[in-house]
Structure formats: C-alpha cells, structure tokens
Amino acid sequence: MVGQVWARLGSRYLLGDQIRARMDCPTTVKAVRELSQKWPGTLAKLIEDKANGSAVIQMLSNEIAGLLPVNPEGGKIARAAAVSPLIEAGNVYLPHPLYVP
Numbered sequence: 001m002v003g004q005v006w007a008r009l010g011s012r013y014l015l016g017d018q019i020r021a022r023m024d025c026p027t028t029v030k031a032v033r034e035l036s037q038k039w040p041g042t043l044a045k046l047i048e049d050k051a052n053g054s055a056v057i058q059m060l061s062n063e064i065a066g067l068l069p070v071n072p073e074g075g076k077i078a079r080a081a082a083v084s085p086l087i088e089a090g091n092v093y094l095p096h097p098l099y100v101p
Contacts, residue, residue: 025052
C-alpha cells in the first residue's frame, strides 16, 4: 500500500506525508485512520476500489469523511506520463530525503 498526503498551493503540489508498506486489510484500515487523524484538514481520501480498498472504504465510510473510491486507468507508466508535465514544469515539491515528519 502507498498512502500519500498532498497539498496544493496555486499551481504547486507538495507531498506532505507518505506511508509505503505491504499491509493486510486490518493494517490498512489502521493506516488510513492514522493518516486521517494526523492530517485532519484533508478533505478527500482517494482509495483504489480494488483488492482491500473496497473493504477499507466499506469499513470506514461511517467513521471518516471524504473517502472516495477511484479506479485509475492505465498502468503505472501511463499514470506517471499523465503527471510528468507537472513535474517537468517544476510544480511538484518533494520533501528533502533527510526530512522526517
């Protein structure tokens, strides 16, 4: 699972936080709860409506606001190509590798 928190300021996109790990369904539910509590101002939480994602959405829909199922189209390469213009234009900001939130 990859969980990310992004902020948008005008044309700039900033990665605020990230979780990257192999997780079963209960661990994923816990991770979504923790990220939601850590970032209470987050309005939308996009969750892939596949595998454990459907169960996570169902389990947390009455507890956490803003859970939205998504079905991304194309593979990883196609999705990366779709956002590459933002990266090439310098509109995407990642934290310094030494930064630990």
